[in-house]
Amino acid sequence: MTKYYAAYCIALVSLLGYANAQGYIFGNIFDSQSSSHQSANHYHK
Amino acid sequence: MAGKQVKTFNCPACGGVVSLLAAGHSVTAICTHCSTLIDTANENYRIILKNRQSVRETDIPMGAKGVLGGIKWEAIGYVEKKDISGEYFWEEYLLFNPYYGFRFLVQGDDHWSLARIIKRDVPVTLFDNTIIFDGQQFDVFYRSTATVDYVKGEFYWRIRKGDQDKYADYIAPPRMLSMEMNQQEITLSMSEYLLPEEIEQAFGVSLPPRRGIAPNQPPPFSGVRHKIWAVAVCTLLVAFVVHLGSSGRQEVVNTTIFHVMPDNSSKSFSTGVFFLPKRTNVEVHGSATPLQNNWVDLDLTLVSDTSNNAYEASQSLEYYYGQEDGEYWSEGNTERETYFESVEPGNYRLVVEPAPGQLGPDGMNVMLAVTRNVRAWSNFWAAVLLIFAFPVYTSLYRRYFEYKRWENSDYAPNSKGNDSDD
Numbered sequence: 001m002t003k004y005y006a007a008y009c010i011a012l013v014s015l016l017g018y019a020n021a022q023g024y025i026f027g028n029i030f031d032s033q034s035s036s037h038q039s040a041n042h043y044h045k
Numbered sequence: 046m047a048g049k050q051v052k053t054f055n056c057p058a059c060g061g062v063v064s065l066l067a068a069g070h071s072v073t074a075i076c077t078h079c080s081t082l083i084d085t086a087n088e089n090y091r092i093i094l095k096n097r098q099s100v101r102e103t104d105i106p107m108g109a110k111g112v113l114g115g116i117k118w119e120a121i122g123y124v125e126k127k128d129i130s131g132e133y134f135w136e137e138y139l140l141f142n143p144y145y146g147f148r149f150l151v152q153g154d155d156h157w158s159l160a161r162i163i164k165r166d167v168p169v170t171l172f173d174n175t176i177i178f179d180g181q182q183f184d185v186f187y188r189s190t191a192t193v194d195y196v197k198g199e200f201y202w203r204i205r206k207g208d209q210d211k212y213a214d215y216i217a218p219p220r221m222l223s224m225e226m227n228q229q230e231i232t233l234s235m236s237e238y239l240l241p242e243e244i245e246q247a248f249g250v251s252l253p254p255r256r257g258i259a260p261n262q263p264p265p266f267s268g269v270r271h272k273i274w275a276v277a278v279c280t281l282l283v284a285f286v287v288h289l290g291s292s293g294r295q296e297v298v299n300t301t302i303f304h305v306m307p308d309n310s311s312k313s314f315s316t317g318v319f320f321l322p323k324r325t326n327v328e329v330h331g332s333a334t335p336l337q338n339n340w341v342d343l344d345l346t347l348v349s350d351t352s353n354n355a356y357e358a359s360q361s362l363e364y365y366y367g368q369e370d371g372e373y374w375s376e377g378n379t380e381r382e383t384y385f386e387s388v389e390p391g392n393y394r395l396v397v398e399p400a401p402g403q404l405g406p407d408g409m410n411v412m413l414a415v416t417r418n419v420r421a422w423s424n425f426w427a428a429v430l431l432i433f434a435f436p437v438y439t440s441l442y443r444r445y446f447e448y449k450r451w452e453n454s455d456y457a458p459n460s461k462g463n464d465s466d467d
Binding site: 001005024027 | 266269272273276277280283284287288290291292293324325326327384386387388418419420421422423424425426427428431432435
């Protein structure tokens with residue numbers, strides 16, 4: 001069982017590193033005003 | 046092996062053929078046809094007790110052979126016992142192997158243990174609350190008087206229905222030290238918990254599911270719980286280093302102040318162009334002054350100057366205060382943060398569309414500070430939560446398990462369920 005848990009931990013740490021590197025913020029899920037979304041660029045010339 | 050010891054004779058009561066599976070060892074046998082108790086110490090086959098019980102079926106038939114612990118055993122005797130209170134019932138199968146002697150397979154609430162008699166002298170009494178045996182502490186769990194309720198098969202001692210022994214069970218799961226005392230002797234036995242599947246596999250029988258928690262049932266996550274906690278702590282340290290290393294360097298890339306005046310309150314504003322060298326998050330820290338009993342909504346659009354990308358968010362700044370019943374109160378804040386996640390690299394500017402509440406003649410100043418590579422501590426704390434969820438669960442479940450185990454005992458120590466037995 002320990003090895004499965006260790007694998008789970010490795011996956012979690014990898015996910016943490018990936019999320020940070022990609023600029024994701026977990027806390028945004030709980031803050032509707034802090035959530036952004038991608039949209040078409042109406043300002044692009 | 047065991048088959049070489051078989052001897053048959055005719056029951057002196059009913060004449061049926063009785064097989065002695067451990068001839069030379071057995072001194073008592075029960076006729077399988079009429080349940081008469083027969084003295085088999087010699088070939089006179091004297092009747093000890095005439096049939097007063099019906100023949101009962103057992104989970105493991107008499108004569109069944111099975112391998113437990115690498116040794117082939119044959120079930121030759123069966124005893125049903127009950128506690129004098131009538132609350133607890135259990136069964137004991139006598140197993141025999143001509144080279145290894147006798148063992149007991151004990152079943153209670155469909156939990157199974159394999160027991161052997163301890164032949165060496167152990168200085169204990171029936172009233173000890175703890176026993177140290179082989180360097181291991183055993184705590185008392187039951188202490189009562191057991192009555193033989195039913196017997197079947199053959200035995201190497203004199204046994205009959207109604208026999209009584211004082212007994213005490215001491216546990217150090219998965220082991221249990223049992224002490225039985227009658228007028229002649231004190232008998233100590235050590236039993237080890239077995240899974241029903243092991244019994245099923247060994248004897249080729251089908252057993253009902255276990256009920257409740259056995260006194261010596263190993264607790265869940267036994268032996269791995271401390272390792273799981275160790276892995277969790279190590280992961281925490283690694284996660285901290287990874288979090289610091291993967292977040293990059295936080296940097297303010299733009300600071301702009303907009304003046305929102307009554308005559309241009311619906312006008313859009315734009316910051317200067319700033320560069321994001323890699324995919325990152327972007328924090329917009331907004332503040333408004335003066336903002337007294339007022340609000341302003343800001344529609345924020347992060348616009349790429351080099352691609353077709355745009356990211357939209359909104360930010361509401363509001364601040365109210367006053368006095369009521371002699372007490373001051375306030376609500377909201379004049380500043381707050383909004384985040385854009387996973388913004389692609391490139392040149393960007395922030396376009397702001399303000400929607401203020403009421404504006405005075407001097408308007409309102411809105412200051413926006415744009416920061417990239419904000420360290421997202423919520424990511425770290427979410428990871429910590431997920432890392433420790435399982436170890437915490439193992440500990441809580443273990444505590445609950447021990448609580449339920451000791452519910453069945455009159456001797457529950459207060460400290461049970463603590464971290465003592467991995």
